Amino acid sequence: MTSDYPHWETVPTRWQDNDVYGHVNNVVHYALMDTVINEWMIRTAGFDPLAGDAIAMCVESHCVYKAEVSFPDTIRMGMRVGKLGRSSVRWEIGMVRSSDGTLVAEGHFVHVFVGRGSRRPVEIADPIRAEMQRLVAA
Incomplete structure (x- = not known):
């Protein structure tokens, strides 16, 4: 699994991430993916979302849930590029x-x-x- 993703970040869950069912709510998974991707683009790739000539707009997102996670768990976020086009990129995330x-x-x-x-x-x-x-997947 770890070799499937060339970039990894560890993120903590927060008390407020749990929903009434006692696990991290689905919207949090999307926020974590968005955060890990954008942090990498800013810190590693030099992307400037505030003043650069171009911005990156999310046109598609998807998540398949495999198991529950709850506060105070931490989540390892693996990231790779599934497809790199001329003006687009498909980021793939494993949590x-x-x-x-x-x-x-x-x-x-x-x-x-x-x-x-x-x-x-x-x-x-x-x-x-x-x-x-x-980060392109092999």
Whole structure:
């Protein structure tokens, strides 16, 4: 499992993440995926969401839930690029409960890079693309 994803982050769950059923609510899984992806783009690939010429818009997201996770568990988030296009990227995420290695969810996000003003697709900038290439699934 760990070799399936070249990038890993560990994130804590929070008290407020549990729903009335006693497990992390589905919306939290999406927020964690979005956070891990965007943090990587900003810190590793040099993406500037506030002032760059292009922004990354989510056009598709999906999550398959495999097992429950609850506060105070921590989650290991594995990330890879499933497909890298001219102006789009499909991020694939595996979420693993840290305490026992159980796969709790798998999901994906598709970002299309668009001009900040035009909102029309633009090519992914070369420095960002080069970093994404390192995460392309084999």
